[in-house]
Amino acid sequence: xxxxxxxxxxxGEVIVRLGFAKEDEIAHCLSxxxxxxxxxxxxxxxxKDIVVLIPKNVATHYCLISLDKIGSTLTxxxxxxxxxxxxxxxxxxxxxxxxxxxxxxxxxxxxxxxxY
Amino acid sequence: MLNxxxxxxxxxxxxxxxxxxxxxxxxxxxxxLIVILYHFSGVYISIHAVVVAFLIVALGWWIIFxxxxxxxxxxxxxxxxxxxxxxxxxxxxxEVQSLESIIDILSSKMKSGLEQLKDFSQKTEELNHExxxxxxxxxxxxxxxxxxxxxxxxxxxLQFLNQRLKEILDLKISFCLLVDExxxxxxxxxxxxxDAAKIEEVAAKESSDLHKIGKTFVLDKENKNFPYMRLANExxxxxxxxxxxxxxSQQVGVLLAASSSNDFAFSKDDLSVLxxxxxxxxxxxxxxxxxxxxxxxxxxxxxxxxxxxxxxEKRLDEEMVRSLSYQRPCALLFMEISxxxxxxxxxxxxxxxxxxxxxxKMFKENLRPIDIPGRFGLNRLCAILIEKNKRQSxxxxxxxxxxxxxxxxxxxxLSFSVAENxxxxxxxxxxxxxxxxxxxxxxxxxxx
Numbered sequence: 001x002x003x004x005x006x007x008x009x010x011x012g013e014v015i016v017r018l019g020f021a022k023e024d025e026i027a028h029c030l031s032x033x034x035x036x037x038x039x040x041x042x043x044x045x046x047x048k049d050i051v052v053l054i055p056k057n058v059a060t061h062y063c064l065i066s067l068d069k070i071g072s073t074l075t076x077x078x079x080x081x082x083x084x085x086x087x088x089x090x091x092x093x094x095x096x097x098x099x100x101x102x103x104x105x106x107x108x109x110x111x112x113x114x115x116y
Numbered sequence: 117m118l119n120x121x122x123x124x125x126x127x128x129x130x131x132x133x134x135x136x137x138x139x140x141x142x143x144x145x146x147x148x149l150i151v152i153l154y155h156f157s158g159v160y161i162s163i164h165a166v167v168v169a170f171l172i173v174a175l176g177w178w179i180i181f182x183x184x185x186x187x188x189x190x191x192x193x194x195x196x197x198x199x200x201x202x203x204x205x206x207x208x209x210x211e212v213q214s215l216e217s218i219i220d221i222l223s224s225k226m227k228s229g230l231e232q233l234k235d236f237s238q239k240t241e242e243l244n245h246e247x248x249x250x251x252x253x254x255x256x257x258x259x260x261x262x263x264x265x266x267x268x269x270x271x272x273x274l275q276f277l278n279q280r281l282k283e284i285l286d287l288k289i290s291f292c293l294l295v296d297e298x299x300x301x302x303x304x305x306x307x308x309x310x311d312a313a314k315i316e317e318v319a320a321k322e323s324s325d326l327h328k329i330g331k332t333f334v335l336d337k338e339n340k341n342f343p344y345m346r347l348a349n350e351x352x353x354x355x356x357x358x359x360x361x362x363x364x365s366q367q368v369g370v371l372l373a374a375s376s377s378n379d380f381a382f383s384k385d386d387l388s389v390l391x392x393x394x395x396x397x398x399x400x401x402x403x404x405x406x407x408x409x410x411x412x413x414x415x416x417x418x419x420x421x422x423x424x425x426x427x428x429e430k431r432l433d434e435e436m437v438r439s440l441s442y443q444r445p446c447a448l449l450f451m452e453i454s455x456x457x458x459x460x461x462x463x464x465x466x467x468x469x470x471x472x473x474x475x476x477k478m479f480k481e482n483l484r485p486i487d488i489p490g491r492f493g494l495n496r497l498c499a500i501l502i503e504k505n506k507r508q509s510x511x512x513x514x515x516x517x518x519x520x521x522x523x524x525x526x527x528x529x530l531s532f533s534v535a536e537n538x539x540x541x542x543x544x545x546x547x548x549x550x551x552x553x554x555x556x557x558x559x560x561x562x563x564x
Contacts, residue, residue: 061538062443085445085505089539092506 012080013105023104027079031102036081039101041065041111050074051115053094062086065111072096077103077111136183143176187211194218201225246385249284253389256280257396270404274306274397281393282308285386287375288353291315293326294361294369294401297408302326302369305397310351318350326370332359332391336381348374355380359390363398371397419469420476422497423490431488432500432544436537445505447536449498449513450551451479455529456495471528478520483512498551509534531556 001011012026024040031038046067051059053074054066064078064086074096078086081100090098131139151169155161191211198205198218203225206217256277263273274292282290291307293315302323304315319326325344335342335356342348348356353374361369371394415427423431432448439446453459453475460468472495479497480489488500501509513532521530535541535550 055539057538057542061440061542080443083443085503085508086443088507089445089505089536093539 023106027102027104030081034081036100036102039067039077039103041077041103041107044111046111046115048115053096054090055093056112056116058089058093059112059116060109062089063105063108064090065108065115066094067101069096073099075099075101077101077108079103079105079108133183133186136179140176140179140183143172143179147172147176187215191215191218194222197222249385249389252280252284253392256284257392260396260400264400264403270400271305273400275308277393277397278306278308281371281373281390284389285373287355287373288377289351289375290371290373292361292369292371292397293319294397295327295367297405305369314351318347321350322347326358328367329358329360329370330367332357332387334382334387337379338381352376354378355382357382357386357390359387359394361394361398361401363402368398368401417491420473420491420497422476422480423488425490425492428488428490428492428498428500429544429548432547435488435500435502436542436544436547439503439537442503444503445536445538447501447504447506447509447534448547448551449501449509449516450492450533450535450555451497451499451513451516452531452555453495453528454531454556459528471524475520475524475528478523479516482516482519492548496555504536506534506536506539509536 012023012030015021016023016026024038027038030036044067046065050066050069053069054064054076059065062078062083063080064076066074066076068075072095074090074094076090076098078100079102080086081102087098087100090096147169151161151166188211191214194215195205195218198221203221206214206221208214208217260273260277263276274294278290278292282288287309289307289309291310292305293302294305295301296303302319304312304319307315322344325347329344333342333344333356335345335348335354337355342356344356344358347358348354351374354376356372356374358370358372360367361371371390373390412426415423417424432446435446438444453471456468456471459471463471472491476489476491476497479499483489483499484502486502488502490498490500492498501512504512513534517530517532521528533551533555535547535554537547540550541547
């Protein structure tokens with residue numbers, strides 16, 4: 001907590017940075033604790049049309065990426081599934097219901113770089 | 117009894133010496149002659165007539181005596197006058213000749229005195245001119261200080277000083293270049309008797325030379341060793357005086373005055389006047405610099421006590437960096453009193469200011485302590501809503517609208533807009549622009 005106060009960032013990222021846990025372990029914990037499914041994005045292919053539904057700056061800011069859209073439901077992979085404000089913003093932006101998957105921050109960042 | 121007029125008429129004191137002598141001689145010679153002629157012609161002359169004739173002759177002699185007495189009195193007075201002015205009496209026995217010499221001495225003295233008086237009056241005139249010039253210089257400085265205290269823009273004060281400098285030195289042109297703090301270059305601050313474009317053209321060419329002139333330089337009939345001859349030629353002048361404007365021992369500009377008169381030389385007084393003006397310009401420059409610094413350091417709005425625009429923009433940028441770091445939103449809320457102009461028209465400027473103050477107070481009281489309220493322009497307030505997204509900010513805006521409008525019994529109409537990082541922009545400028553362009557955009561109660 002002291003390091004988080006000093007350097008900023010999310011507590012999960014601080015724990016990973018200090019080597020106490022791995023990113024996927026944190027994601028698994030979140031998945032288990034809050035019931036969001038875990039989705040590794042390593043070999044996941046996403047359509048460009050789906051990705052651009054969320055502007056890049058929003059995706060980068062909240063560390064998320066859109067994966068699929070079925071009807072009015074948009075599937076999103078996010079590093080922090082408890083970020084209700086981010087979900088609300090996505091609902092307002094896309095006018096869709098949002099379905100959440102948990103993924104690791106580094107996988108999401110890589111996907112953002114790859115698909116935008 | 118004779119009155120004063122009659123006395124004066126018959127008095128011999130009023131007559132000239134020549135006339136008095138004539139009267140005296142007539143009395144002394146004619147009366148005895150008439151008496152003798154009567155006596156020899158056999159006419160009996162009584163003893164009374166002889167006595168009267170004798171008295172008339174005595175009167176004649178008395179008049180002669182009086183004439184000579186007055187001459188000797190004049191002589192003795194002249195001698196005294198000569199002694200008083202420290203001159204020796206001429207060594208002549210004859211009083212008349214001596215009197216002539218005294219008159220000669222006195223008239224030559226009077227002549228030299230008159231010449232001295234003429235010199236004095238000329239010097240007095242020069243002194244008066246000098247005094248009036250100094251009074252003009254002093255009154256100019258006082259007027260400049262007065263304008264300064266009335267917070268007249270520094271450009272106008274500099275223009276006033278330039279105009280007066282040209283008049284006092286009786287020259288063709290004068291101008292002042294001051295260092296611009298941001299660019300560090302010399303820029304035209306004020307000018308008189310010359311086109312601004314011409315000075316800017318010349319200043320651009322000579323900027324590097326004028327930047328550090330160090331001391332006063334003069335070009336006139338007595339001083340030909342002038343290092344800025346090209347400047348003089350460009351300006352088309354023959355006589356130039358240029359002095360640095362120094363603030364805390366650093367040159368912050370130049371003051372230049374020039375003329376095209378032939379056979380002209382600047383006086384020491386001209387130099388001191390120019391230096392005095394340069395010192396005052398330096399004070400204005402320093403004041404302007406400090407005012408800018410104070411403005412930069414100021415973070416509160418003078419009327420509402422909320423943060424000012426500059427601070428809000430800076431703080432919003434910082435808050436956006438923080439919100440990105442924690443993957444949190446950050447919103448900027450704008451509130452405008454949309455019927456402010458109408459309110460001002462109906463209730464006047466004092467009541468309108470009170471309205472702004474009251475609204476600002478309510479606005480702040482209805483936000484969380486961690487939110488950052490500010491004033492943005494005349495009738496706009498704003499707040500950085502920490503970790504609030506657009507949806508949450510719109511709720512806050514609706515609450516504020518209801519509470520404040522109800523408090524003013526619907527005399528005040530409010531418009532709102534909300535911009536959120538990241539969805540409406542990623543810099544403070546972008547968020548401000550978004551919020552400003554969307555305020556009051558909708559006629560309904562919708563808050564964009």
